[in-house]
Amino acid sequence: MGTLLARVAVVALAAAAAAVVVDGQMSPAFYDATCPALQSVVRRGMAQAVQKEARMGASILRLFFHDCFVNGCDASVLLDDTANFTGEKNAGPNANSLRGYEVIDAIKAQVEASCKATVSCADIVALAARDAVSLLGGPSWTVQLGRRDGRSASQNAANTNLPPPDARLADLLTRFSDKGLDARALTALSGAHTVGWARCTTFRTHIYNDTGNAAVDAAFATQIRAKACPSAGGDGNLAPLELRAPAAFDNGYFQDLVARRVLLRSDQELYGSGVGDGSTDALVRAYAANATLFAVDFAAAMVRMGNLALTGKNGEVRLNCRRVN
Numbered sequence: 668m669g670t671l672l673a674r675v676a677v678v679a680l681a682a683a684a685a686a687v688v689v690d691g692q693m694s695p696a697f698y699d700a701t702c703p704a705l706q707s708v709v710r711r712g713m714a715q716a717v718q719k720e721a722r723m724g725a726s727i728l729r730l731f732f733h734d735c736f737v738n739g740c741d742a743s744v745l746l747d748d749t750a751n752f753t754g755e756k757n758a759g760p761n762a763n764s765l766r767g768y769e770v771i772d773a774i775k776a777q778v779e780a781s782c783k784a785t786v787s788c789a790d791i792v793a794l795a796a797r798d799a800v801s802l803l804g805g806p807s808w809t810v811q812l813g814r815r816d817g818r819s820a821s822q823n824a825a826n827t828n829l830p831p832p833d834a835r836l837a838d839l840l841t842r843f844s845d846k847g848l849d850a851r852a853l854t855a856l857s858g859a860h861t862v863g864w865a866r867c868t869t870f871r872t873h874i875y876n877d878t879g880n881a882a883v884d885a886a887f888a889t890q891i892r893a894k895a896c897p898s899a900g901g902d903g904n905l906a907p908l909e910l911r912a913p914a915a916f917d918n919g920y921f922q923d924l925v926a927r928r929v930l931l932r933s934d935q936e937l938y939g940s941g942v943g944d945g946s947t948d949a950l951v952r953a954y955a956a957n958a959t960l961f962a963v964d965f966a967a968a969m970v971r972m973g974n975l976a977l978t979g980k981n982g983e984v985r986l987n988c989r990r991v992n
């Protein structure tokens with residue numbers, strides 16, 4: 668019942684915001700006249716995908732992040748490599764790791780069936796990521812729409828802009844501030860790791876070797892080593908980024924940071940690293956103590972990240988998300 672009420676409130680908010688135009692180009696009402704069924708089509712596609720495999724909610728959320736951090740949320744991450752085109756799918760952070768492309772294809776096909784050549788792939792990913800979070804029990808928010816699809820992609824930008832799993836706090840702060848996202852947005856958005864899974868290769872060094880300010884809780888390290896990550900081999904073995912409830916979008920991740928029970932060094936850097944002004948430490952404690960505060964800040968930060976967009980007459984509305992028109 669609470670969820671239903673929350674949804675009703677969000678719908679009312681969307682209607683109230685209909686006249687508001689962000690960045691001169693984007694608006695929640697962008698497709699109201701041209702594709703009124705859009706949001707229900709995306710929601711249904713995501714509900715089916717998450718029901719089939721809960722992890723897909725996490726995968727689509729990550730897809731949106733990896734799109735937005737490389738030349739903006741322009742669906743560049745969806746372009747397939749061809750003989751004469753190198754896209755982002757095989758960049759280091761994406762290869763054998765990023766997933767959910769088929770889910771976006773299926774939703775795009777359904778959107779095209781009712782609204783031909785109207786809705787960008789970038790907007791579909793933005794809506795799908797919002798729905799993924801709410802389907803996993805997290806907050807919902809009104810999505811600004813009107814993004815255009817890029818006509819290019821950059822494997823090099825994907826390799827350099829996406830943070831590696833051993834990134835230090837100063838590096839993370841810089842990468843996010845380069846996108847107009849402050850320490851609060853960095854900390855809130857990192858809370859996405861309350862859902863989903865990671866491969867042993869991304870966290871082996873952290874759970875075997877990190878000490879001092881990056882030390883891992885000993886019992887947790889023992890458990891993960893035995894269950895999912897031998898000191899050699901098993902690179903592709905998966906472990907949940909948040910151990911207790913990897914399919915529930917809650918604030919458990921922040922409690923894990925405080926307890927030093929997380930897989931990624933980059934995550935632990937937000938708490939107890941002993942460098943910087945301690946602002947991320949204070950936010951981690953606040954989010955660990957108050958799930959509502961995390962939900963509110965996460966939703967706001969997702970909107971901000973989603974505003975890194977190509978709009979107006981730039982780019983195009985792709986017919987097939989995997990190739991430019």
Ligand code: HEM
Binds near residue numbers: 726
């Ligand atoms: C702050 C810097 C970040 C770093 C260094 C980072 C790194 C990683 C790594 C290494 C993985 C595991 C990938 C694999 O083993 O295949 C992962 C998974 C994931 N990331 Fe991040 N990430 C960051 C921020 C974010 C943000 C901002 C979001 C979304 C808002 C996000 C969402 C996710 C999700 C949901 C997964 C699980 C995906 C799945 O299960 O398919 N991450 N991340």
Ligand SMILES: *[C@@H]1O[C@H](CO)[C@@H](O)[C@H](O)[C@H]1NC(C)=O
Binds near residue numbers: 749750751
């Ligand atoms: C690139 O390859 C595709 C087929 O994969 C072809 O249709 C297209 O004309 C080629 N473009 C250029 C500029 O060579």
Ligand SMILES: *[C@@H]1O[C@H](CO)[C@@H](O)[C@H](O)[C@H]1NC(C)=O
Binds near residue numbers: 871872898
């Ligand atoms: C841990 O450190 C030792 C000593 O430097 C090194 O030999 C080993 O490869 C490291 N293991 C991992 C998993 O990083």
Ligand SMILES: *[C@@H]1O[C@H](CO)[C@@H](O)[C@H](O)[C@H]1NC(C)=O
Binds near residue numbers: 957959960963
């Ligand atoms: C938790 O955060 C919400 C949102 O900022 C706030 O309204 C509420 O008062 C906080 N709860 C507590 C117990 O501090």
